Amino acid sequence: MKLNFQKQYDYADGLFKDVYSFTNTKKFQPLKSIDRDLVEEVFNFAYGMSFGGEGHHRVHRTGGSNRRSNGELFADTFQGKLAEFALWSTFKDNNLDVVRPDTEMYGEGLWDSSDFNFKEKKIAVKSTKSYGQLLLLESEDWNNEGLYIPNLNTGSESYDYFVLIRLEPFTADILLKNRLYFNNTASEEKLKGLISEYEYTFDIPGYMSRRTLIEMIRRNYFIPKGAYLNKIYKKNLIDANNYYIQTGNLKNIKGLIDDLIQL
Known part of the structure; x- marks a missing residue:
């Protein structure tokens, strides 16, 4: 099901x-909390990959124009790695022996492989805030065959499944509230104390297959850079061209778990 599209008048610039x-949503229904020791491990990883300067992440997304600050990099990295641990713990709870998420810090050129590889099935994990309703994939990263362009000819260009994890609270909101989101420096001790104040919960609105991605591309499930979600508001501005699927169109995660158990 596609998003509803309309033109709205912006009184600010005429x-x-x-x-x-949105036209097909799912309510956030937290499954469990993420263990505090995992939160601390993810913090150390995210801080090193951003403010600590110990690893490499792209400073802007493929089609994006926004150059990310260390605060933004921290939020994206922390959120993304928490999402990996959320799915890993869900797999563990269902007796799936999936390799633990990696928190080693690597240099440029060693990123963007699959988040999980289970019996030759590659699974990508995407994350968003608890009220998020879209699984987004930047269109410039994917070709018409549903292959990840940055990894072409590496053996890691094909993902079998994409899983969406929603987290509460949203890391970017914490940093924005404390005026750290656009910073390039931050005290490790202060930031760790801030992050540790919260309990992090998650849900899994669903997953899709590579076949679904190919159909999304073919049917032009596309939202362009410069458009807005729901209303004209700065925080709702889309920074890059994206393919999308709504949470209401994702398959129940139990289906993926059952498929993996059968392998």
């Missing part, structure tokens, strides 16, 4: 803007 709104 122009009509593209606005997309």
Whole structure:
């Protein structure tokens, strides 16, 4: 099911803007909390990969124009790695022996492999805030065959499944509230104390297969850079061209677990 599209008038500049709104959503239903020792491990990883300067992440997304600060890099890294541990713990709870998420810090050129590889099935993990309703994939990263362009000819260009994890609270919101999101420096001790104040819960609205991604591309499930989600508001501005699927169209995670158990 596609997003609803309409033109809305922006009184700030007197122009009509593209606005997309949800048509098939799922309510956030937390499954469990993430263990505090894992939160600390993920913090150490995310701090090193951002403020600590110990690893490499792209400073802007493939099609994005926003150059990310260390605060933004920290939030994205922390959120993404927490999501990996959330799925890993779910697999463990269902007796799937999946390799533990990696928290080693690597240099440029050693990233963007699959998040999980279970019996030759590659699984990508995507994360969003608890009220997020879209699994987004930057269109410039994917070709018409559903292959990940940055990894072409490496043996890691094909993902079998994509899983969406929603987290509460959202790391970017914590940093924004404390005026750290756009910073390039932050005290490790202060930031760790701030992050440790919260309990992190998650849900899994669902998953999709590579076949679904190919169909999304073919049917132009696409939201362009510069458009807005739901209403004209700075925080709702889309920074890069994306393919999308709504949470209401994702398959129940139990289906993926059952498929993996049968392998």
